[in-house]
Amino acid sequence: MRDFLTPPIAALQDFIILAGRAVRNVFRPPHYADDIFLQMDIIGVGSLSIVILTGFFSGLVITMQMSRALAQYGATGQVGQIVAITLVRELGPVLTAILVAGRNASGIASELGSMKVTEQIDAMRALGTDPIQKLVTPRMIAMCVTLPMLTIVSDFVGIFGGFVIARLSLGLTASQYWTSAYQALEYNDIVQGLLKPFVFAFVISLVGCFYGLRTTGGTQGVGRATTQAVVVASVWVFVLTALLTRIFVNLN
Amino acid sequence: MTAAEPKIDTESLLLFDNVGLHFDDVTALEGISFEMRAGETRVILGAAGSGKTTLLKAALGLIRPDSGRILLFGRQINDLKEKELFAIRSRVGVLFQEGGLFDSITVGENVAYPLLNRNTDAISMDHVGTKVVDALRFVELEQTVDKFPSELSGGMRRRVGIARAVITEPPLVLYDSPTAGLDPITANTIMALIAKERDSQNAANLIVTQRYQDGQLMANFRYNRTNGHLEPVSGNGGGNGNESNPTHTIFMVMKEGRLVFEGTQMELEASTDSYISKFVPKHY
Ligand SMILES: Nc1ncnc2c1ncn2[C@@H]1O[C@H](COP(=O)(O)OP(=O)(O)OP(=O)(O)O)[C@@H](O)[C@H]1O
C-alpha cells in the first residue's frame, strides 16, 4: 500500500515545489517580458479561432435543448437567462480550459520535454539561467492573462449563438433575449466565471511545464509526457470546477 | 588499481570524495573518488550506462549526490543553492552529449549566450560580436552564425557546442562524448579541435568517451602554436614521471557506477583486467 502511494505523493510534492518557485519568480528579477508576450501570442491568439468556434456552437446547442424544455412551461422567453448562466458560470470556463489544455498543455509539455531530453535544460542551468524563471514563469503568467480573456470571448460568442437560435427558431426579439440574459447575471456569477479560468490557467500551465521538465527516455519520453500532461490537466479542470462550484453555490 | 587518495590544495580544480548517487533503484555512481588538478587532461572511458554523464553533471552541481563531497575550484558544491552555483559554473565550459544547443535561437546567439549571461562584467556588444566570430572561426563554422542549430549536421552542431563551451576561456572544460555517433573522420576533426583548444588556452579537460583513440590523441598529441599543427609529443613511451606523460593525461575507467581504473596510458595498456583491456585495442 505504501509503495503504491509513494510515487503520486512524491509527484504532488514536486509539483507544489515547482508551483511555489514559479510564483515566487513573478516577484523577482530577471523578468523575461519577451517570452511572456510570445507565449501570450501562442496561447491567446493561437487558440482564439477554436475557442470562438466551440463557444458559438455550444451556445447554439444549449439554446436548442433548453428551448424544448422551457416550451413545456411556456417560458421560452426566459431562454436568454438560462443560456447566460450556464455559459458564464460553468460551460464557458470549462470548455475553454479543456480546449486550451488539449492545445497548450501538450504544446508546453512537448516543447519543454524536447528541451529536457536534448539537455537544453541542463545547458541553461550550466550557463547561469534558471529554467523555471526563463521557461515556467512566463508560460504561467501568459496563461493566467489569456485564459480568462479567452473565456470572456467564449461566453460572449456562446450567448450570441443562443441569440441566433432564439431569434430564428423561437422568434424572440433582440431586446427580449439580451435583457433576460443580462439581468440573469449577478456579481457572483461574474466572479466565479473569471476566478475559474484563472485557477485553471495555473493548473494547465504548471502541469504542462511539470511533465515537460520531468521527461526522461528520449523522444518516446516526450510523447509520454505530452499525453500525461493533457490527461492530468483535463482531469484537474473537472475536479477543480466541481470544487469551486460547490464553494460558490454554498456562498449564495 | 584504486583511486588516488584525495587531498585538497589550491591547484585542485575538481575533487570527488566517495561520491554516491542513485536514481530511484539504479545506482548511477558509487564510491567515486578522484582529484583533478590544473594542467591535467582526464579521459573517462566506460560502457554505456556506466555513469559517465552522471559524473559530469554531478561535477557541475546539475545533479546532487546522495553521499560524499564534490569540490569545484576548492568549494564544496553539494549544499550550495542554485543561485550560488551560477558563479562557480561560469568558470567551467561544458559540451553536452545531446548537444544542448538552444534550438529557438541562432548559432551566433547560442555561442554568445555564456558571454551575455555572465553577470560579472558588462561587455560591449561589439566585443561580443568579435568574440563570437572568433570562436566560430576556431571551429571553422563562421559562415553559420545566422543559421539555426536544426539546420546543421550532427558534427557541425558538436563544433558549435565546443565554440559555446570555450568562448569564455574557462580554466576547466568538460566534454561529454564529443565523438559519439560521428564518422571516424569527423570524430578526428573534433578531437583535434579539443586538443588545439586545450593547448592554446592551457585549460584542463575532462573528456568522457567510448573511443580509446580519443584519449590516445589527447595523451600523445600537442598543438603547436607557432606552426598551427598537431604534433606528436616527444618522450612518449619511455623515461619516468612527467617525461613519459608530457600532456599530463590520466585515464579513468568506469564500470557500473564505479571507478575501476585510474592511471596513465602505459598503465592502462598494461592492465590485464578483462573489462579494462576491452577499451584498449590490441594493436596499440
Ligand atoms: N534521469 C535519470 N533517471 C533515472 N535513471 C537515470 C537518469 N539518468 C541516468 N540514469 C541511469 O543512470 C545510469 C548511468 O547513466 P549515464 O547517463 O551516466 O551513463 P553513461 O555512462 O553516460 O552512458 P552513455 O555512454 O550511454 O552516455 C544508467 O543506468 C541510466 O539508466
Ligand SMILES: [Mg+2]
Ligand atoms: Mg552519457
